[in-house]
Every structure is written in structure tokens, then in C-alpha cells.
Amino acid sequence: MESPSTKRKRFESGVVIEDQVATASKSGFASKIFRRQYLDEKTADVYFICGPTEERVPAHKSVLSKASDPFDRMFYGPMAETGDVKLPHTNPDAFRDFLQFFYLDEVNLNMDYIVDIMDLTNKYCMPECLVVCGSFWAKHLTFDDICCAYYWAIFYQEPEFIEFCERKISAYSQLVFKSNGFLHCDYIVLSHILELDSLLCDETIVFEACMDWAQNACVRDGLNPNDTTNLRIKLKDSLYKIRYCSMTVKEFREHMDTYNDLFTDVKEYEDIIRMLSGSKNLKTGRFNPNPRSTNIFQWDDSRVFKCKLINNNNSSVFSSNKPLLLGGFYCAPISEATNWRHTQVDMTITEEPKTENSEKICPKIIVSKQIKLDAKEETYVEFADTGTPIIIRPEFKYRINFKPITTGLPFLIINRIREIKLDDETIMQFPQEDNDEDRAIIKRFNFNRL
Incomplete structure (x- = not known):
């Protein structure tokens, strides 16, 4: 039988011959070997010392370096480290979950450490794994943690995860606003939510949610939550992102009866009244004059x-x-x-x-x-x-x-x-x-x- 190299030369010269080499088949043998190496102390050539308890987590330099440039520089670069790698601020359980990406075809992540795992995938430049974390989190989202998930989606600039969170927040806006996660969310999350054009609830509910968030922020920082000056300080520019044009005059006046000094600037108050009355010669200044729509929800x-x-x-x-x-x-x-x-x-x-x-x-x-x-x-x-x-x-x-x-x-x-x-x-x-x-x-x- 001719060698494969001989056959290749003969084909390239224009002579077509019958291929006697068997087609390769997927055996899964290599994957099985990698699975056996996961957390295997017998073959490990590096240990990560994680957390304040200094737990030792075994790994393999060659495996990690092939998937991550930072690991490659750590183990084989000009300033290569020797001995154990100390990670005093890393949760050992989160790091074990993180190592699954190097050894396993299917990862099973612990939701308790999902933020830590995302931080590790970002730190070690593994964007594909960051996407997997987002998809995994999306499958297990609750109303209480969707605002937290949205924050990290924005932080890591993951477009698909951002879109997923925004669809869920828009569709379940009233339940999200009532959640503990919303009350304690970062200001950047509140601001992004108010910019959404597709919240499926009345604007008066959006307003009330903002006030609840601001009052909770005041309590957290030791400020008087009944002082509208403090509420304005906490809400910053997000106050202008509420779509007052979608309220009725009655709803707006009821809110102003409760938060009497929220708008101390007469011009701001007049701008809102003009929006409510449907004035054609409207100059809204900093306010958003456009009602929310539902265009984000397209039929599929x-x-x-x-x-x-x-x-x-x-x-x-x-x-x-x-x-x-x-x-x-x-x-x-x-x-x-x-x-x-x-x-x-x-x-x-x-x-x-x-x-x-x-x-x-x-x-x-x-x-x-x-x-x-x-x-x-x-x-x-x-x-x-x-x-x-x-x-x-x-x-x-x-x-x-x-x-x-x-x-x-x-x-x-x-x-x-x-x-x-x-x-x-x-x-x-x-x-x-x-x-x-x-x-x-x-x-x-x-x-x-x-």
C-alpha cells in the first residue's frame, strides 16, 4: 500500500486514484482524557492557593496556557512564575468551577459564584467562556437577581446578555420593580432601565419605583428618606428619564402632592404640565418627551x-x-x-x-x-x-x-x-x-x- 504522502503527490500531478485511507471518526477519547485530568492531583504540575483559607486547587500548566494568553505568559513567558500561584481574593469553589472550561465539554456552574466565575473569565481573557457564563445565568435568572445580572452584562459589554436582560426587565417590569434586587441595584442599572423604550407597565409605576429606589438609597446612606432634596440627590439625572408625557394630569398631581418639592424649578414643572396637556409648541429641555413603545418585542x-x-x-x-x-x-x-x-x-x-x-x-x-x-x-x-x-x-x-x-x-x-x-x-x-x-x-x- 502506498503511503499517504505518495498518494497526495500523485493526486496533485493530476492522477486521480482511489483513496484507501479511512475517514477519521469522532471517538471522544481525547475528551475523556481531559475529563480525567480535571482537578487531578496525581498529574497536576501547578497548584492555585485560593482564598483566605489557602485551599490548594490542582491544574496543568500546558492545558491552561493553550486557552488563555495570561496563563501562557504566567507559565512560559520571560517572567514565568515557579511554584504555587497565590490567589488570596479568589473563592476556591469559584476557581474550581472556572477550571471546568479547560477540561470539560459541558460545564455545570454554581449560581452562587457566577459573578466570581465571570470575573475570572474576564481576567484571563476568555471571552467565549464569558458568553457561556451569561447564557448559563440567563437560564437561571430570578426577579431578585436580574438587576445584578444586568449590571454585569453592562460591565462586561456582553451584547446578547444585555439584550436578554432588557427583554426580561421590559416584559416583567412591574415584578422587577417590586424585587429586592431592584431596590438595592446600582445607580447605573436604574439609569439604563429608565432609558428602555419598552417597559410594560404604566409610567406612574415607573415613577413610584424610582421613589422607592431613592428612599432605599437614602436609608442605606443614613439620609432622611422623606426629604425630597435627598431623593433628588440620589436620583440625579434619572429623574428626567421618566416619561411624564405618558401620565395623566391626575396621576402627576397625586405624585406631586406626595413629593411636593421634587421640582423646585418652576420651568421644569411647567415643561411637565405642557407634556401632559399635549402642547404642540413644546420645548422639554432635559425631559424625554417620547412615550415608551413595544417595538423591542418582535414576532418570531x-x-x-x-x-x-x-x-x-x-x-x-x-x-x-x-x-x-x-x-x-x-x-x-x-x-x-x-x-x-x-x-x-x-x-x-x-x-x-x-x-x-x-x-x-x-x-x-x-x-x-x-x-x-x-x-x-x-x-x-x-x-x-x-x-x-x-x-x-x-x-x-x-x-x-x-x-x-x-x-x-x-x-x-x-x-x-x-x-x-x-x-x-x-x-x-x-x-x-x-x-x-x-x-x-x-x-x-x-x-x-x-
Whole structure:
């Protein structure tokens, strides 16, 4: 048999021969060897002395140097270190987790040390591993630590992690504002949150959250939290990032009754009043005159999940315990007995806050259009086609009304269910109401999770 080098020369000379060398296969043998070296004291040629307890963590110079330039200089550079490497301010458990990146194909990080691990990946110039840390943290985020995660995402300038945190903060803004993590977050986090154009809560809630944050900052620093001068000092320029233009006059005046001296500059106060009144000749100065939008939440066909209603029983009134994007829904045939093939109907979708008191709240119309419902086949009513899916907010109740343009159209009156569990976290609720007159059979919804 000819040697591989001979075959290569013959091919290069234009003579095509049959390749007798077997194609390489992935064996996983090398990975198995590396896994065995992880924290192996028998073969280790360097020890890291970590933390005040000086725990010894074994490693291999050659392995670490191949993945990290700082380690390469440490062990093989002109000023190469000899003996143990002392890391007195490094948590030994965090360093053990960090070493997984050098030896294991799959890492399992401890969330208690995730910030320390990210600091190590940054210190030793391993940007790919920093991204892995961000992705790992994203899978385990809670409302209490999302502001902390956002801080480190900004600090390390990780675009994907920043975008993930901003989407979650925007989608769950009201819950984030109530979290202990928000109350104790760094000023830079507060400032970045207020710059977001997509917070899914009323601006009055944003204002109250800022005041809560400032009062907590005052208490932490031994200042009087009831002194509006102290609140202004803590809020700095973030006070101008609140979108006062999205408040009602009543809401703003109620806030000013509570924080009477928050705006001591008459011009600032007048600018806000002009924004609230919708003045066309508005010069807002330092204030942001633009309402928040929801453009950050784009429909993604690859992330669709369907809410199929059991036995086709549903109500036109629904809510969710999690924020969702509604891309559209399917209506069952109106009635097989009808003489109409297609029927024009006026469809409206309204939104109103969920409330436990008896106060009558006027629903807000968020969609109003004419559609054709098919009498014999399913009809798909789509919102995502225009790039503006409907955002379903947890603190609101939504009602879909269908009003036939043609009189006498028989709508089927159906039984209703109370709730559907979409997954381990998301529940759709269909409250029973006896006064619903306009109904259509909605068989399933198309959603994106936020």
C-alpha cells in the first residue's frame, strides 16, 4: 500500500486514484482524557492557593496556557512564575468551577459564584467562556437577581446578555420593580432601565419605583428618606428619564402632592404640565418627551407555541399570569347550518386592569378591524403579519368581541373552561362572565413567550 504522502503527490500531478485511507471518526477519547485530568492531583504540575483559607486547587500548566494568553505568559513567558500561584481574593469553589472550561465539554456552574466565575473569565481573557457564563445565568435568572445580572452584562459589554436582560426587565417590569434586587441595584442599572423604550407597565409605576429606589438609597446612606432634596440627590439625572408625557394630569398631581418639592424649578414643572396637556409648541429641555413603545418585542415564527383550547371550549375574555405576544388565533366554523359562506364581522380587542373592587373601569380598545369569518372552515385572525403582535400583560384582562355586520347571524353559545396550563410557568385564565352576548369559537391562540 502506498503511503499517504505518495498518494497526495500523485493526486496533485493530476492522477486521480482511489483513496484507501479511512475517514477519521469522532471517538471522544481525547475528551475523556481531559475529563480525567480535571482537578487531578496525581498529574497536576501547578497548584492555585485560593482564598483566605489557602485551599490548594490542582491544574496543568500546558492545558491552561493553550486557552488563555495570561496563563501562557504566567507559565512560559520571560517572567514565568515557579511554584504555587497565590490567589488570596479568589473563592476556591469559584476557581474550581472556572477550571471546568479547560477540561470539560459541558460545564455545570454554581449560581452562587457566577459573578466570581465571570470575573475570572474576564481576567484571563476568555471571552467565549464569558458568553457561556451569561447564557448559563440567563437560564437561571430570578426577579431578585436580574438587576445584578444586568449590571454585569453592562460591565462586561456582553451584547446578547444585555439584550436578554432588557427583554426580561421590559416584559416583567412591574415584578422587577417590586424585587429586592431592584431596590438595592446600582445607580447605573436604574439609569439604563429608565432609558428602555419598552417597559410594560404604566409610567406612574415607573415613577413610584424610582421613589422607592431613592428612599432605599437614602436609608442605606443614613439620609432622611422623606426629604425630597435627598431623593433628588440620589436620583440625579434619572429623574428626567421618566416619561411624564405618558401620565395623566391626575396621576402627576397625586405624585406631586406626595413629593411636593421634587421640582423646585418652576420651568421644569411647567415643561411637565405642557407634556401632559399635549402642547404642540413644546420645548422639554432635559425631559424625554417620547412615550415608551413595544417595538423591542418582535414576532418570531420560530418561537411560536400554540394554546389549544380543550374541547374547543373558550371564552372571549382571557388573561395570563405571564407576559406574552399574541400573534393571532383560529376561529372554528361559525355554524354549519348557516347559508353564508363568509361573514363580515367587526372585531375589537379591549384591555382593562384586573381589579378586585367594584369600581367600573372603562376598557381600552387596542385592536379594532373588520374580518371575514368562514362558516365551513377555520378562520385565522393574524396580528403578527404587520410586525405588531399584541402584548398580553399579566395585570390586565382582555376581551375579544365579534359583532356581525349582517343581522341574524347565528353565533354558537358554548361552555367555557376556567384555565389552561400552557407550560410549567404560564397559565391562561378564562373567567366566567354571564353577560357576554357576542362570542365566537376561538379554538387556539398563537403566542410567543417573552
